[in-house]
Structure formats: structure tokens, C-alpha cells
Amino acid sequence: MENYEMNEKFYVYIIQSKKDKSLYIGQTNNLSRRIYEHNNGFSAYTKQKLPWDLVWYCAFNNRLQAERFEKYLKTGSGRAFVKRRLINYPP
Template sequence: MDIFYVYAIKSDVDQRIYVGFSSNVLKRLAEHNAGKTKSTKGFRPWQLIYSEPIVSRIAAREKEKYLKSGIGKEFLKSL
């Protein structure tokens, strides 16, 4: 069974929050900071502010959607 991680990263440049999911959070964070992701490239460096293990890809996608919603973003901003 694969474990996925829903994660949130915050830009040191303008404090924006990016939410995603991956099976390897630290590798994914390194990719964001290396400029390999088009949508986050211009806002480097990024810091990991939230990570949660999820047991299925479908559940991880649902949690990602929640964290991208208004109430989810408010939760992340409160961290």
C-alpha cells in the first residue's frame, strides 16, 4: 500500500501558500526549491509548513482539495 502525503509550503518571498500531494515530500520540496515546478518557480525559496500522511491517492486528493478551499487555507494560515 502506498502512502501519500498532503503538504503545504509557504513562499519566503510573499508568504503565499502552495498545497499539493506526493509520495515523497522532501524530494518534492527540493523540486519546488530547484525551480522544477512552473507554478512555484518564481516564488522560491519555499518552506514546508504542513504535512499529513494519507493511505490512498484518492483520499490524498480529497484532502488536497479541502486545503485549497477557503476554510482549508484559513487553517494553513493559522499554523
């Protein structure tokens, strides 16, 4: 029997609010579902700034890698890295 999580991808993503250009960094194992949730008010934080555009994402082979990278991107140096290297901010 194959281990389900071995083939599952985990994504770190960045979305940008069309309302005020703010960024949100998150991680999920189902990127399309998560973007749908953000744009339909299922997330308490992001529902105030609808709609959102996916501006960047990266796939990882395991959850721990994704969680660590997401945590890094939410630090001060990680946010600077995002704005300097991952996205064109502000657009």
C-alpha cells in the first residue's frame, strides 16, 4: 500500500488583495481550494480585503518543509525577501 502523504504536495503561497494591495502568506495541500476559500470569505483574516489574486506559490514534497518556509516568509527578513525576490511589490 502506498503512503498517501508521500505523493501529496504542499504549497506555500502568496496572495495579494485587489482592494489595498496587501499580501497574505499561507500554506496548504490544496491550492485551488484554498484560493477559493480566501475569495469566498471562509478565512476570517482575508475576508475583509476581498478579492485576492494568487501572485506566487511553491510546491514542497512534505508538510514540514512547507511549514518552515511559510514561517520564514512571515519573519521580517522573509517579508523583505518576498518583496525583493519573489514578487514585484508594490505592483
